Amino acid sequence: MEAKGKCASGFEAVQQAFEAIFDDPQERGAGLCVQVGGETVVDLWAGVADLEGHKPWCHDTLVNTYCCIKPFTAIAALMLVEEGKLELDQTVAHYWPEFSQGGKGRITLRQVLCHTSGIPALRLPNRTPIMYDWDAMAEVVAAEPLWWEPGTDVGYGATTYGWIVGELIRRADGRDPCRFIRERISEPNALEVHMGVDSEHFHRIAAFERAEGRTGDNYAQDLRTVMVSEPEHVATLAFTNPSNASRQTSDPRWWAYRHPGVNGHGTAHGLAGFYSALMGGRLVGPELLEEFTREHSNDIDRTLLRPMRYGLGCMMEQPADPGASHRMGPKAFGHVGLGGPISFADPERDVSFGFVTTTMGSHVLMDPRVQKLAPLVYAAL
16 A cells, blocks of 8 residues: 655655555554654555545544553653652652552652552442543542552553543643643644544544454463453453443544543654654753653563563663564663554654554554564664
């Protein structure tokens, strides 16, 4: 399939590999953007945005990027740290007294951002019926007991991260966290990334579809086994309570859902542009950028059930798990989203990368499609 968009001289192999993705008849639509030194060298899209195959994918087609937005939320919090409104090593309960319930009074903002807080999931009952009510969910999170002592173990907070950091942003700034991110990060940098899509843009959202026969790596298969067989395991509850199932992506309530941890909608150029803005010094100063990209935790993640390495709200290269490599250098950092979307940066080469797709794979971290594209970007630099 021939892609549309822009591909600078020297990056032709990247375009060819992107187009080759569509040799698989299950592939519906995707977008790819690469920026070097803040300049766009690749901005491609191809395929269709609907399940019927009638609506062509466009440059501004919005895709559910799931957890790719976690670094946006982390940087929003670091902006408030820079302004003296939050402190990384202050307790969450200092700003949100109700949060001290259940032994959580010692958890710090830093621990939440690097997934060592000990509150990666919510126990039953099922919270899906109230998930769209921010205040109700904040009460649930505030009352949730610890799973383990803060700072002693790593556990990815798939949804709890967004409520905790989001509530801190709201209490420190006064604005809804998604509005803060839109007004301080997305709009000033012309980033097509939304946390809660306005209804007038619903028509731009692409439909998701799960591909058949893509099993994922061994870690992903082990996680799926646990989620099927152990309904009260911390890993199961982290992803199912409340539900983040792909079927929700066709629900207008999900499109409008304002959750700064699991529900972003954006474009490949919006995701790549975030990292260009970040490395270009337009979001936080060099001291906090260094803190954001410094290793803060590195261990077997009790939620993802695999070795993970985190900065402050970003995933980092993990030498212990080559299958999860960004394939873009040892200092690469970024974040994945469920089913294939990803955005990351390599500060050594000043490269920003964004990939979005509506054909969901089964890899929990790096998708094989991206691992074929990234080395070709490197080869062209």
